[in-house]
Amino acid sequence: MEKSENKGFEEKPPVAHDDYDWSRGRRGQVSYSQEQRNTFLQQYDNTLSSMKEFEIVTGKVVAVTNSDVVLDVNYKSDGVVPRSEFRDMPLLKAGDEVEVYVETQENKEGQLVLSRRKAKLLRAWENIVQSFEEARVISGTVISKTKGGLIVDINGLETFLPGSQIDIKPITDYDAYVGKVMDFKVVKVNEQIKNAVVSHKALIESDLEQQRMEILSRLEKGQVLEGTVKNLTPFGAFLDLGGVDGLLYITDISWGRIKHPEDVLSDGQKINVVVLGFDDEKKRISLGLKQLIPHPWEVLPADIVPGSTVEGRIVNVEDYGAFLEITPGVEGLIHVSEVSWSSQPVNSRDFFKEGAIFKAKVVTIDRDDKRMALSVRQLVDDPWAAVETKYAPKTKHTGEVKNLTPYGVFIELEDGIGGMVHISDLSWTKRYAHPSEFTKVGDKLDIIVIEVDKENRKLSLGHKQLEENPWDTFETVFPVGSNHEALILRRDDRGAIVQLPYGLEAFAPIRHIKKEDGSIADAEETVMVKVIEFNRDDKRILVSHTRYYSDMKKEADDKVKEVEKDDQKKAREAVKKQNDKTERSTLGDLEGFADLKEQLKDSDKTE
Secondary structure: OHHHHHHOOOOOOOOOOOOOOOOOOOOOOOOOOHHHHHHHHHHHHHHOOOOOOOOEEEEEEEEEOOOEEEEEOOOOOOEEEEHHHHOOOOOOOOOOEEEEEEEEOOOOOOOEEEEHHHHHHHHHHHHHHHHHHHOOEEEEEEEEEEOOEEEEEEOOEEEEEEHHHOOOOOOOOHHHHOOOEEEEEEEEEEOOOOEEEEEOHHHHHHHHHHHHHHHHHOOOOOOEEEEEEEEEEOOEEEEEOOOOEEEEEHHHOOOOOOOOHHHOOOOOOEEEEEEEEEEOOOOEEEEEOHHHOOOHHHHOOOOOOOOOEEEEEEEEEEOOEEEEEEEOOEEEEEEHHHOOOOOOOOOHHHHOOOOOEEEEEEEEEEOOOOEEEEEOHHHOOOHHHHHHHHOOOOOEEEEEEEEEEOOEEEEEEEOOEEEEEEHHHOOOOOOOOOHHHOOOOOOEEEEEEEEEEOOOOEEEEEOHHHOOOOHHHHHHHOOOOOEEEEEEEEEOOOEEEEEOHHHOEEEEEHHHOEOOOOOEOOOOOEEEEEEEEEEOOOOEEEEEHHHHHHHHHHHHHHHHHHHHHHHHHHHHHHHHHHHHHHHOOOHHHHHHHHHHHHHHHHHHHHO
């Protein structure tokens, strides 16, 4: 039966529109069930890559126009990026792949929003952070100058290069670096504000440290190296030894004394130096320059011996003398005692000045200990050799006042010879509190030689001895008890100095200048005084105003008493004389009186 059925089937020839799907609508749309729809959408979504906002994806250039670049990022729709964000890719063409940043998957217009600029910045920041974490070198372009440093573009991201991190040496001209492409090391990052600080100096220091370690590994004490002077300081010079610095102390620059390294060296100068030592821990190298030549004492001429004359420059002045530099590194000491033949003290700082040229005689020399004693005064004859004949005692001379002290006046009679006039030998009659009351430095003063001490090189001089001693006469003029008019010159808590006639001065203790009214006599007052002590040997006179008026009062009282006594005597004599006359009365007279007395008694009784 099947066979008969199959046998009876015949294919009909195709006719037009037989393949038409009559299930479609009038507009040709196909109707799918919801299940089919979900299946088809799932299949479609599986063909698309997963994409999230705020991430970087790779897109393929579909088309490039004058204003935009169309990118296929395997999403529902293509992305459009402004052509201006591809200025660094002038040869961009369809098929090229680029990274872009997904700002939003769908904006208000339903479009995918992409950004290549933000993708570049994000990648640049990731690169900077990675470079910082890995201590990796990164390259950038200096694009502008800003306050305190430079702005560096690293893959489109701006970073800050401080001025102190540009180079190992100070930089003042920042403009010279604008436009340069340089390598940097990221030294600081700020994730919050996406900001970074870079340093070019750190790379230089790193390279120098490697060179330094290499040089230090080959360094030996005594090794001679060539260096370049890079910095001069008051205590020495820093030298660049080809990647490592060494310090040349000022004391190792020259065998002679120098005040500053710049007296011998200059910046940029190339010199040979010897390695004196180095510290592995501190990585410090000590250098020497003077050690390259023999010590000057070792090549000092043999004819410089005691008694020879040398010439040099004063390089140092101390209180005890000055150092004379014969040649750089060879110095001799001129002690203050070897400056002048005079016994008067010499101030070395007044006599010597640094830089001054002097001749001196060698007194002693010790080549082993490198010491030399010099003398200036021994260049001339010793004036004290003939002092006993030229300035014999009791001879008179005129000298110049050179110095004043509380105890005397120093007189210079000639260069190298002088003596002192004690303050007590200035005047026979006046007592000076200080020699400045009598004379001043620079004055000419007549003197007489009192004593010559050749061994100790001292002269004792006097001024008052030019006149005779008036105290032999004063003893008769001002004896104890004599009264004189005096002028009070000055007064203090102890008493007063008064001037007597003939210019003689005397002293009145404070209790002896009290006046009759109880007040104390003051300077410039003229009072009467009594001499209460006269000491010829000590040339001292004590006077008293109080004693004067008390004695005068006593004397007046004594005279009054004498007059009263004389008056009393005269009165007694007069009374006695009168009594003698009374005794001569007669007995009759006395009896008459008796009768009269009796009569009077009787008369009383009658009554």
